[in-house]
Amino acid sequence: MPTIExxxxxxxxxxxxxxxxxxxxxxxxxxxxxxxxxxxxAGCGPSIQYRMTSKAAGDNTILxxxxxxxxxxxxxxxxxxxxxxxxxxxxxxxxxxxxxVAAAYEAMIRKGKWQGKFPNxxxxxxxxxxxxxxxxxxxxxxxxxxxxxxxCYDNEQYANTGIQASSRTPYGGMTTFSPPGPEVPxxxxxxxxxxxxxxxxxxxxxxxxxxxxxxxxxxxxxxxxGLNNKGASYLMVYTPCQKGFVYETPRSIDLGRLVVExxxxxxxxxxxxxxxxxxxxxxxxxxxxxxxxxxxGRFGHLHAEHIAKLQKFANEQWRMMxxxxxxxxxxxxxxxxxxxxxxxxEAETVxxxx
Amino acid sequence: xxxxxxxxxxxxxxxxxxxxxxxxxxxDVDVIAAYPIRPYTxxxxxxxxxxxxxxxxxxxIVADSEHSQLSxxxxxxxxxxxxxxxxxxxxxxxxxxxxxxxxGSRMPVxxxxxxxxxxxPGDFGSEHTDALSTRDMGWxxxxxxxxxxxxxxxLIAYRIGEDPRVLLPQMVCQDGFxxxxxxxxxxxxxxxxxxxxxxxxxHPYPLDPxxxxxxxxxxxxxxxxxxxxxxxxxxxxxxxxxxxxxxxxAKIFGRKYDAWLEEFMTDDAEVxxxxxxxxxxxxxxxxxxxxxxxxxxxxxxxxxxRPYPTERVREALSKFKVVGVIETNMGLGSVSSGGVLYSxxxxxxxxxxxxxxxxxFMAGMGGxxxxxxxxxxxxxxxxxxxxxxxxxxxxxxxxxxx
Numbered sequence: 065m066p067t068i069e070x071x072x073x074x075x076x077x078x079x080x081x082x083x084x085x086x087x088x089x090x091x092x093x094x095x096x097x098x099x100x101x102x103x104x105x106a107g108c109g110p111s112i113q114y115r116m117t118s119k120a121a122g123d124n125t126i127l128x129x130x131x132x133x134x135x136x137x138x139x140x141x142x143x144x145x146x147x148x149x150x151x152x153x154x155x156x157x158x159x160x161x162x163x164x165v166a167a168a169y170e171a172m173i174r175k176g177k178w179q180g181k182f183p184n185x186x187x188x189x190x191x192x193x194x195x196x197x198x199x200x201x202x203x204x205x206x207x208x209x210x211x212x213x214x215x216c217y218d219n220e221q222y223a224n225t226g227i228q229a230s231s232r233t234p235y236g237g238m239t240t241f242s243p244p245g246p247e248v249p250x251x252x253x254x255x256x257x258x259x260x261x262x263x264x265x266x267x268x269x270x271x272x273x274x275x276x277x278x279x280x281x282x283x284x285x286x287x288x289x290g291l292n293n294k295g296a297s298y299l300m301v302y303t304p305c306q307k308g309f310v311y312e313t314p315r316s317i318d319l320g321r322l323v324v325e326x327x328x329x330x331x332x333x334x335x336x337x338x339x340x341x342x343x344x345x346x347x348x349x350x351x352x353x354x355x356x357x358x359x360x361g362r363f364g365h366l367h368a369e370h371i372a373k374l375q376k377f378a379n380e381q382w383r384m385m386x387x388x389x390x391x392x393x394x395x396x397x398x399x400x401x402x403x404x405x406x407x408x409x410e411a412e413t414v415x416x417x418x
Numbered sequence: 419x420x421x422x423x424x425x426x427x428x429x430x431x432x433x434x435x436x437x438x439x440x441x442x443x444x445x446d447v448d449v450i451a452a453y454p455i456r457p458y459t460x461x462x463x464x465x466x467x468x469x470x471x472x473x474x475x476x477x478x479i480v481a482d483s484e485h486s487q488l489s490x491x492x493x494x495x496x497x498x499x500x501x502x503x504x505x506x507x508x509x510x511x512x513x514x515x516x517x518x519x520x521x522g523s524r525m526p527v528x529x530x531x532x533x534x535x536x537x538x539p540g541d542f543g544s545e546h547t548d549a550l551s552t553r554d555m556g557w558x559x560x561x562x563x564x565x566x567x568x569x570x571x572x573l574i575a576y577r578i579g580e581d582p583r584v585l586l587p588q589m590v591c592q593d594g595f596x597x598x599x600x601x602x603x604x605x606x607x608x609x610x611x612x613x614x615x616x617x618x619x620x621h622p623y624p625l626d627p628x629x630x631x632x633x634x635x636x637x638x639x640x641x642x643x644x645x646x647x648x649x650x651x652x653x654x655x656x657x658x659x660x661x662x663x664x665x666x667x668a669k670i671f672g673r674k675y676d677a678w679l680e681e682f683m684t685d686d687a688e689v690x691x692x693x694x695x696x697x698x699x700x701x702x703x704x705x706x707x708x709x710x711x712x713x714x715x716x717x718x719x720x721x722x723x724r725p726y727p728t729e730r731v732r733e734a735l736s737k738f739k740v741v742g743v744i745e746t747n748m749g750l751g752s753v754s755s756g757g758v759l760y761s762x763x764x765x766x767x768x769x770x771x772x773x774x775x776x777x778x779f780m781a782g783m784g785g786x787x788x789x790x791x792x793x794x795x796x797x798x799x800x801x802x803x804x805x806x807x808x809x810x811x812x813x814x815x816x817x818x819x820x
Contacts, residue, residue: 067475123627124627125627126497126625126627128493135636136636139632139634139635139636140635140636140637140638141635141636141637141638141641142641143635144632144635146630146632147630148627148630149625149626149627149629149630149631149632149633150625150630150631150632150633151493151496151523151625151632151633151634152633152634152635152636153489153492153493153519153634154489154515154516154519156485156489156515157485157486157489157492157493157516159486160481160482160485160486160487160489160490160493161489161490161492161493161496162493163479163486163490163493164449164451164479164489164490164491164492164493164494164495164496164497164501165493165494165496165497165625167448167449167477167479167490167493167494167499168448168449168477168493168494168495168496168497168498168499168501169497170477171448171449171475171476171477171499172448172497172498172499174475175448175475177448177498177499177618178498178626180627180628183627200482200483200486201482201483201485201486201489203482204481204482204486207482208479208480
């Protein structure tokens with residue numbers, strides 16, 4: 065059977081500094097595949113991510129939106145914020161619907177039914193979809209290596225249904241399904257599913273990375289690397305939720321940095337060629353988790369022992385990345401020391417000593 | 419139109435599963451979503467081999483579940499590809515969430531179903547409950563009774579579903595084993611005939627970066643009813659298209675099917691069976707035998723249940739004295755405490771001036787064959803009711819009574 069070779073896009077990697085870029089970037093296209101006017105909350109982390117991601121992808125793009133905030137708050141019938149094709153799919157269908165779109169374009173281009181370069185096919189799944197109900201469908205899409213990018217915009221909860229715990233909700237995070245009370249003082253008792261590592265370990269032929277809205281250029285470059293990779297890619301992006309985390313609206317980007325600086329959101333890339341993790345990303349500073357926690361109402365109920373547990377968890381993440389721990393952070397993983405520090409002001413002085 | 423001289427048809431002896439796979443090949447499908455469950459699996463096995471042999475250029479996706487099969491199909495159809503998928507039994511149910519979104523977004527996905535009884539326990543036999551439980555989800559739906567009809571129904575369903583006046587997904591059903599695994603002579607057409615009958619799939623608003631559209635955005639409650647009404651109308655308005663497509667099929671392929679009903683020996687019949695699918699084949703033999711003994715019995719076989727041909731069923735069944743509905747499905751706690759076909763028949767007859775007596779037979783359950791003597795037994799029940807002028811009871815479980 066005569067077939068047409070499928071031509072693919074190659075997006076340039078941005079040369080701008082990896083960190084601290086909060087300025088106009090002439091390297092980026094002026095087009096806005098995701099425009100304002102939607103109904104997301106002020107300071108919404110996922111929608112900030114959505115704009116960066118779609119801008120990095122450009123106009124030859126198709127977006128898939130499983131049920132979640134980025135479906136419910138973005139799309140309103142007879143009014144749409146998407147300047148590129150977008151389709152809703154079921155919350156459990158993140159990977160499978162996306163696979164269908166990718167397979168359709170492979171076949172249609174090959175059989176001469178559609179002319180043009182293979183589009184960027186991006187799925188924007190919330191962490192509920194990606195870590196719970198749609199996990200198998202995403203694993204299927206990665207395993208079969210469809211040419212697509214699956215993004216988990218990780219706001220660490222089911223937000224549009226009114227803040228319920230997901231497998232990504234951190235230990236101690238208060239949600240309406242994990243409220244603190246006399247019997248369960250910490251609220252959420254379980255530590256989050258290590259979703260991105262699970263994807264990298266189980267689908268080592270895929271490009272997998274973690275990112276945060278606190279580092280826009282890094283995020284956009286990871287999007288482009290994911291799209292340039294011929295095959296499936298997976299990106300998990302920290303996207304704070306003002307409504308669920310309960311913080312001051314203008315601090316979304318700050319949280320996106322603090323979560324990385326305190327070690328709760330390790331930033332890495334999985335290189336499918338080398339079959340190895342790349343931990344070369346380093347935040348400008350390291351801080352104790354208390355600095356991140358204290359800005360958020362969802363952690364307001366935590367006792368010293370709970371904060372120490374989270375510090376211990378963060379320290380494990382640093383170790384996994386091969387980072388040597390400053391003594392102060394080791395000390396902060398012990399509840400007794402934390403009680404001694406007690407005041408937030410004292411915790412801040414720890415940061416400056418690192 | 420192709421002339422007889424340039425048409426290269428050939429007869430093959432294949433089962434229903436392979437006939438369905440052949441139909442997908444002739445339809446030149448672009449994306450196939452497979453997941454194994456007996457008995458429909460053989461269709462996907464055949465298609466996998468065709469792709470491996472280079473006979474069919476399609477993306478063959480081994481999905482991770484039936485839910486994913488239907489989601490893949492939804493995504494691919496939304497992008498403008500012709501899609502084929504299928505399932506059986508609990509697999510049909512595992513994908514249930516997707517049936518309404520697919521018909522609601524008006525994507526003409528085609529799904530082959532070889533029926534299987536639902537659990538518990540794991541019974542491989544054919545029972546129509548799997549597909550029938552989805553009958554109100556906005557999919558065109560009908561049963562074939564042999565491999566040739568299965569082949570034909572797939573092509574017919576693509577043509578109807580992809581018609582811009584219709585744009586609805588289709589469930590093309592066949593009984594597990596009785597059709598799916600029994601070989602019969604099937605005439606495979608010339609590709610030119612199929613080209614003439616089935617134009618390439620062209621959706622009016624696919625996910626295409628050159629013409630951006632948003633599919634399935636969130637709506638407010640007051641925006642729901644008009645969309646539901648539109649889907650309900652699409653079902654109703656598909657009816658003339660269904661008839662037209664069956665006529666065109668007959669012209670091009672030479673096999674004439676009534677779109678809605680097959681009537682067998684009904685001209686002077688007083689009592690009739692009303693059923694769907696493969697048991698019609700045995701019914702025809704049973705009826706012939708009983709006719710030899712002077713019994714005025716016939717059969718009406720429903721070929722398309724969605725959209726439901728209410729008027730046709732009423733006209734057809736009003737002629738008779740007694741109608742025996744052979745269910746082959748479970749409607750636990752339903753109107754007749756038997757199957758779900760009974761209420762479809764009775765509702766169609768309600769506005770008739772001449773209402774026959776209607777009774778329901780739970781036969782062929784769990785995939786059991788309905789044997790000739792059971793047809794004779796059921797006929798006796800129908801004749802007793804005719805004599806008595808009323809039914810003894812609404813539902814008989816065949817094989818559990820004397």
